[in-house]
Amino acid sequence: xxxxxxxxxxxxxxxxxxxxxxxxxxxxxxxxxxxxxxxxxxxxxxxxxxxxxxxxxxxxxxxxxxxxxxxxxxxxxxxxxxxxxxxxxxxxxxxxxxxxxxxxxxxxxxxxxxxxxxxxxxxxxxxxxxxxxxxxxxxxxxxxxxxxxxxxxxxxxxxxxxxxxxxxxxxxxxxxxxxxxxxxxxxxxxxxxxxxxxxxxxxxxxxxxxxxxxxxxxxxxxxxxxxxxxxxxxxxxxxxxxxxxxxxxxxxxxxxxxxxxxxxxxxxxxxxxxxxxxxxxxxxxxxxxxx
Numbered sequence: 001x002x003x004x005x006x007x008x009x010x011x012x013x014x015x016x017x018x019x020x021x022x023x024x025x026x027x028x029x030x031x032x033x034x035x036x037x038x039x040x041x042x043x044x045x046x047x048x049x050x051x052x053x054x055x056x057x058x059x060x061x062x063x064x065x066x067x068x069x070x071x072x073x074x075x076x077x078x079x080x081x082x083x084x085x086x087x088x089x090x091x092x093x094x095x096x097x098x099x100x101x102x103x104x105x106x107x108x109x110x111x112x113x114x115x116x117x118x119x120x121x122x123x124x125x126x127x128x129x130x131x132x133x134x135x136x137x138x139x140x141x142x143x144x145x146x147x148x149x150x151x152x153x154x155x156x157x158x159x160x161x162x163x164x165x166x167x168x169x170x171x172x173x174x175x176x177x178x179x180x181x182x183x184x185x186x187x188x189x190x191x192x193x194x195x196x197x198x199x200x201x202x203x204x205x206x207x208x209x210x211x212x213x214x215x216x217x218x219x220x221x222x223x224x225x226x227x228x229x230x231x232x233x234x235x236x237x238x239x240x241x242x243x244x245x246x247x248x249x250x251x252x253x254x255x256x257x258x259x260x261x262x263x264x265x266x267x268x269x270x271x272x273x274x275x276x277x278x279x280x281x282x283x284x285x286x287x288x289x290x291x
Contacts (some may be wrong), residue, residue: 029075030109079130088112101127110125175205181220205242248266
């Protein structure tokens with residue numbers, strides 16, 4: 001029995017790029033919210049005050065699925081994000097919101113670690129429009145020791161979303177110095193993505209800062225993010241981004257056909273969008289995503 005149903009811990013209106021999603025309705029707004037708790041135990045959690053909170057210790061308030069959708073419509077946000085803590089924890093609530101949102105023409109987005117059983121995922125993700133899944137590392141050692149989870153199950157969910165659903169998929173890896181940022185691991189990750197998902201699934205490499213139970217590791221140097229991006233691009237991935245740092249080059253979308261800049265960003269702000277009906281204005285290549 002879920003204790004998180006309806007117990008929301010706060011709402012915000014964000015740019016969609018903050019989720020991060022760069023190929024799903026660029027420059028649009030999204031209503032973000034979460035509950036409390038998580039099914040992982042990440043020692044490096046950047047949002048631990050919510051993900052590690054107990055419901056009776058936290059200032060939650062009840063919101064029905066209809067309330068959430070009504071709030072999105074009130075503020076004209078085309079999408080709702082299940083975020084802050086992992087929506088797998090409030091899967092029944094998320095699924096009920098999605099059903100109502102579909103009827104009202106509102107998209108739903110899952111920001112999740114993807115650690116969910118095969119039995120549950122069909123119902124939990126049903127009807128969602130997009131997902132950003134944390135691929136926290138590419139080693140079972142990392143998942144076991146730092147997240148109390150399993151890489152295998154996460155990879156299985158990622159492949160399922162790509163192959164068995166119509167959900168737009170993007171990935172995020174938080175780079176932690178000395179833990180998951182080695183060139184060898186990043187090359188293996190990139191190779192797996194290309195072999196199992198294709199070369200056009202966007203991936204975001206984002207910067208870690210010391211928090212929760214890992215405070216003795218320094219923040220991710222911007223150079224490490226650039227190196228990770230270069231490794232992924234050299235492996236053949238077409239859409240590779242950096243995040244949590246000021247890096248306009250690493251946050252810009254380049255046409256996979258001709259290499260021209262087609263969507264320029266600065267942090268979470270789109271400063272220029274040249275796409276014409278989702279296609280490159282220079283060579284007419286159709287970009288991957290929902291534009």
